[in-house]
Amino acid sequence: MENKTMKDYYVLLYYCFTPIENAAVFREEHHRLCLSLNLRGRIIIAEEGLNGTVSGLKADCEKYMEIVKADPRFDALEFKIEEHEGHAFQKLNVRYKPEIVHAGLPEVKPYEKTGKHLEPDEFRKLKDSDDVVILDVRSNYEHKMGKFKNAVTLDIDNFREFPDKIKDLEQYKGKKVLTYCTGGIKCEKASAYLLENGFEDVYQLHGGIIKYGIEAEGEDFEGKCYVFDNRVTVDVNKVNPSVVSECYVCGTKSDHMVNCANSVCNRHAPICESCMVEMEGTCSHECKESPDKRPYNMEGYYAKEQNGYNPYRGLKRKEELAKAQQNAE
CATH class of the missing domain: 3.30.70.100 (Alpha-Beta Plaits)
Structure with missing residues (x-):
């Protein structure tokens, strides 16, 4: 237990x-x-x-x-x-x-060439220099919850859209480009792709926002960091924290990230606690009246149905695995 x-x-x-x-x-x-x-x-x-x-x-x-x-x-x-x-x-x-990491760039191999790694303290010291641009390579729903002060953000719904934004970034070719993401993995491909497209001075925050929060106390990271587990968001900044995200319903500042109680919608968005009560956990009046609305949950997080989940499903029998290994050799 x-x-x-x-x-x-x-x-x-x-x-x-x-x-x-x-x-x-x-x-x-x-x-x-x-x-x-x-x-x-x-x-x-x-x-x-x-x-x-x-x-x-x-x-x-x-x-x-x-x-x-x-x-x-x-x-x-x-x-x-x-x-x-x-x-x-x-x-x-x-x-x-x-x-x-789904970038649509299988030919880009970061273990051969990628941006220079910056440890959190190095990133903190360099990020405010005049010749530096801080580039957030994450998706809209992530950087709307939190981002570095003065960071350039991209209007993308998925990381695979990043290559399409290269033209928009041409204006920064003469600067040091400091990329960052949640844990560092997206920056490996993003910085490598920037180098392939003529950017010469490209860096990446080693370990991403998570490591920066642990080792540099998250200084100048505004808001919370979106994570891909049941926690939904985590606090990063222990030095000068702030709230940057807005309630999806009323527009007031809120970092209360939830799922819409309407299971058909299931929108992932910040909704303030007063709107959560008024809307019974939903993101709109239409969702509030939906027959698919789940019972109001103050936490605002609704776990996905397990649907007969079996952790062993898909595993080969040991005999099959041994044969596959033998064939591979």
């Missing part, structure tokens, strides 16, 4: 661009490893590397990190570690995909 008062769990955020041969076989092995350690979360595996965010008891996470780091392919991998009172995910998904 999960302890809801003590922070006995970790949430791990990590990625590593590195060649993985027989990635489909590795996916199978990694899935089994996570099951053996009772981890939950989302992991993507591709020929270009590994990308994940998982939660589990501290001891289980420590063992997982030890095993992953023992693999020489992941020697450069760095875990961002945050304490939590329980699992941040409801289930485990380990998937094989063409890219570990």
Whole structure:
């Protein structure tokens, strides 16, 4: 049974661009490893590397990190570690995909060439220089919840739209371009793509906003950081915090991020607590009257239906896995 008062769990955020041969076989092995350690979360595996965010008891996470780091392919991998009172995910998904971050740029290989990594304190000292532009490479719903002071944001709904914005960024070619994202992975491809398109002085915040919050106390990060787990958003700034997001219903300042109680809508947006009460957890009068409206939940977060979730579904039998490994060799 999960302890809801003590922070006995970790949430791990990590990625590593590195060649993985027989990635489909590795996916199978990694899935089994996570099951053996009772981890939950989302992991993507591709020929270009590994990308994940998982939660589990501290001891289980420590063992997982030890095993992953023992693999020489992941020697450069760095875990961002945050304490939590329980699992941040409801289930485990380990998937094989063409890219570990969907950019539509499988030919871009950050382990061959990418922007210069800046540690959080280096980023903090450099970000306000006159010859610098800070570039947020995240999507609209992320940077509307929080962003660095004076950052340039992009009007994109998905990271795969980033290549289409290169022309809009041409004006910054003569400056130092400091890219940032949640955990660092999007910047690996974004900064590499900028370099390929004639930008010469390109940097990236190593470890992203999450590491910046841990090591540099989040100074000058305005608002909250959107995360892809049950926490929805996390506080970053311990120095000069502020609220930048606005209530979807009334427009007042609010960082109370929720799901619309109408299951058909399920809009993810900031809604202030007074509007939550008035609208019964929905984002509009239409949603409030919907027959698909879920019972009002003050938390404003509605977990997805499990629909018969089975963590072992999709795994091959050990005999099949051994045969696949033999064929791969």
